[in-house]
Amino acid sequence: MKEIVSTDKAPKAIGPYSQAVKSGNFIFVSGQLPIDPSNQQMPQTVSEQTELCIKNIKNILESAGFSIKDIVKTTVFMTDLSKFNEMNSKYAEFFDSNPPARATVEVKALPKGATVEIEAIAVK
Numbered sequence: 001m002k003e004i005v006s007t008d009k010a011p012k013a014i015g016p017y018s019q020a021v022k023s024g025n026f027i028f029v030s031g032q033l034p035i036d037p038s039n040q041q042m043p044q045t046v047s048e049q050t051e052l053c054i055k056n057i058k059n060i061l062e063s064a065g066f067s068i069k070d071i072v073k074t075t076v077f078m079t080d081l082s083k084f085n086e087m088n089s090k091y092a093e094f095f096d097s098n099p100p101a102r103a104t105v106e107v108k109a110l111p112k113g114a115t116v117e118i119e120a121i122a123v124k
Contacts (some may be wrong), residue, residue, distance in 0.1 A: 007063035010056040011035040014111060020060050027066055031077065031119040032056040033112055046083040046115055050076075050090040053118040058094075061122055068094060070122035076104040077117040087116060 005020035011033060013019055020029040034049035035042050037056070043049055058068045078087060084104065092099075100120070110117050 003064075005060060005064045007060055009037055009059035009063065011037050011040075020064065022064055025124045027061065027064055027070075027122045029057050029060050029120040029122070031075075031117040032060070033110070033114045033117055035112065035114075042112065042114060046078070046080075046086040047090040049114060049116040050087045050118070051093075053116055054091070054094045057118060057120050061120075066122050066124060069098075070124055071095075071100045071120045072123050073101045073121040074103075075119045076102065077107050077110060077119075078104065079107060079110055079115045081106040083115070 001023065003022040004018045005022050005027065006018065010019055013030065017030050020027050032053045033042070034052035036052060043052060061067060061070065076087065076091070078084065081104070
């Protein structure tokens with residue numbers, strides 16, 4: 001059985017997908033853009049974008065009774081891997097111990113002109 005997860009504390013989906021889907025003890029969080037849900041603005045730097053992506057994921061997880069510590073896997077999409085260290089430094093602030101598995105891939109472009117997008121899988 002699947003349950004759609006949605007919160008106004010993260011950007012609304014910009015297409016035919018859900019912010020997240022819960023199935024059993026798992027929750028699958030769709031790729032989150034670095035959009036501030038309160039004003040629809042996107043910060044400029046990779047560090048700020050990374051932080052906002054993770055905060056959006058955190059808000060979605062919390063709306064379903066999960067926490068950031070429940071994340072077991074993330075995928076980070078970046079438009080410029082030469083800025084990997086900037087993303088990685090900010091990312092590490094959220095996952096300082098027992099970090100989840102992660103893949104980071106460079107893509108040609110991301111929606112809305114973002115330079116970072118992050119998706120996550122969490123389990124309780």
